[in-house]
Amino acid sequence: MWKKRALGALAVGAVTMLVACGGGGTSSGGSSAPAKKIALLLPESKTARYESKDRPLFEAKLKALCSSCQIIYSNANQDAAQQQSQADAALTNGANVLVLDAVDGAAAATIATKAKQQNVPVVSYDRLITGTPAVTYYISFDNVAVGKLQGTSLLQALGGKSSASVVMINGAPTDNNAKLFKQGAHSVLDGKVTVAKEYDTPDWSPNQAQNEMSQALTALNNKVDGVYAANDGTGGGAIAAMKAAGVKPLPPVTGQDAELAAIQRIVSGEQYMTVYKAIKPEAEGAAELAFDLATGASVPSSTVNGSVNNGAADIKSVLLKPVAVTKSNVKDTVVQDGFWSVSDICTAQFADSCKAAGLQ
Numbered sequence: 001m002w003k004k005r006a007l008g009a010l011a012v013g014a015v016t017m018l019v020a021c022g023g024g025g026t027s028s029g030g031s032s033a034p035a036k037k038i039a040l041l042l043p044e045s046k047t048a049r050y051e052s053k054d055r056p057l058f059e060a061k062l063k064a065l066c067s068s069c070q071i072i073y074s075n076a077n078q079d080a081a082q083q084q085s086q087a088d089a090a091l092t093n094g095a096n097v098l099v100l101d102a103v104d105g106a107a108a109a110t111i112a113t114k115a116k117q118q119n120v121p122v123v124s125y126d127r128l129i130t131g132t133p134a135v136t137y138y139i140s141f142d143n144v145a146v147g148k149l150q151g152t153s154l155l156q157a158l159g160g161k162s163s164a165s166v167v168m169i170n171g172a173p174t175d176n177n178a179k180l181f182k183q184g185a186h187s188v189l190d191g192k193v194t195v196a197k198e199y200d201t202p203d204w205s206p207n208q209a210q211n212e213m214s215q216a217l218t219a220l221n222n223k224v225d226g227v228y229a230a231n232d233g234t235g236g237g238a239i240a241a242m243k244a245a246g247v248k249p250l251p252p253v254t255g256q257d258a259e260l261a262a263i264q265r266i267v268s269g270e271q272y273m274t275v276y277k278a279i280k281p282e283a284e285g286a287a288e289l290a291f292d293l294a295t296g297a298s299v300p301s302s303t304v305n306g307s308v309n310n311g312a313a314d315i316k317s318v319l320l321k322p323v324a325v326t327k328s329n330v331k332d333t334v335v336q337d338g339f340w341s342v343s344d345i346c347t348a349q350f351a352d353s354c355k356a357a358g359l360q
C-alpha cells in the first residue's frame with residue numbers, strides 16, 4: 001500500500017517536472033505550471049572566475065536540465081548591501097531557489113532567513129552563509145585543504161630554509177572561505193617560517209593586496225623569502241608590488257583559482273603555484289541542486305558527501321577536492337581537465353616559457 005502511494009507520488013512528481021521543465025515551454029490546455037525561476041547571485045567581478053567560468057557553466061547546465069527555466073542573474077560587485085537588494089529583487093520576482101555566493105557570509109544570513117520565510121530554498125554557493133539554519137545546501141571545496149596546499153607548496157619552494165621570512169596576504173575578512181584558507185595555511189606554516197607581516201585584504205582587492213605588499217617591503221627592507229597570497233588576484237598584486245620595488249629574483253608566491261594570467265605567470269616563473277578548483281563540477285552541481293529544489297525532486301543522497309556546521313546548524317554539503325598546480329603539473333591538471341588549453345596559455349609572449357615547461 002505504502003509502496004503504491006509512493007510510486008504514485010513519484011509519477012505525479014515526474015509529470016509535474018515534465019510540465020514545468022519540458023522542451024520549449026509550450027503551454028497547452030492551460031495546465032502547464034509556470035516556468036521555474038532560479039536566481040544566481042555572485043559576489044564580485046574583479047576575480048576572473050565568476051563571469052568567465054561560474055556563471056556560464058551554471059547557466060549552460062541549468063538550460064540543459066530545463067530549457068524553460070528562467071535564470072535571474074546578479075553580481076554584487078563586492079557590495080553586501082547591493083547583494084541584499086539583488087536577493088530581495090529576486091524574491092519579489094518570484095525566484096523559486098536562490099543560489100547565493102555571499103559577499104559577506106554573516107550578513108547573508110538575513111537573505112537566507114527571508115528566503116526561508118517565503119519557502120524559497122537557498123544553496124550556499126562556494127562561500128558558506130553563517131549563523132542561520134535557513135541554508136538548504138552548501139556546495140564548495142574543502143577550503144581548509146586549499147590553505148594547506150598553499151602552505152605546503154610554499155614550504156617546498158622555500159626548501160627548508162630556516163627562519164624564512166614570509167608575508168601573508170589573506171582574503172576578505174567577511175568571506176568565510178578566507179578564514180578557512182588562512183586557518184589551513186597557518187596550520188602548515190606556523191613554527192616553520194617567520195610570518196613577518198600579515199594582512200587581511202578587504203574585498204579581495206588586487207590593488208589593496210599590492211598596497212599591502214608595498215608596505216611590507218618598506219617595513220622589511222625588501223627582505224622577503226616567500227609570499228602567501230590567498231588567491232591569484234592578490235598574488236598578482238603582490239608580484240606587481242615586488243616588481244615595482246625592484247625585488248629580484250622574485251620569491252615564491254602562492255595563489256588560487258588557476259586564473260589564466262596566473263597559469264601564465266607560473267609557466268614563466270613569476271608565480272610559484274596556484275590551487276586549481278574545478279569550477280565545472282561546482283557550478284554544474286549547484287545547477288542540479290537548484291533544479292531539484294525548484295521542481296521538488298528529491299536530491300540524490302549520493303550528491304551530498306559531508307556536512308558543515310555554519311554556527312547555527314549542520315548544513316548538508318557537497319565538498320570538492322582542490323589540487324595544487326606548479327610549473328611541473330600544469331599539463332596534467334588544468335590542461336588535461338580542459339580548464340585551459342595549451343593555446344590559451346601559450347600565446348606568443350609565453351612561447352619560450354611554454355617550450356621550456358614542456359607544454360609545446
Ligand code: BGC
Nearest residue numbers: 047126127175177204231257
Ligand atoms: C573563492 C575564491 C576567490 C575569492 C575571491 C573565495 O571565496 O573561493 O575562489 O578567489 O573568493 O573572489
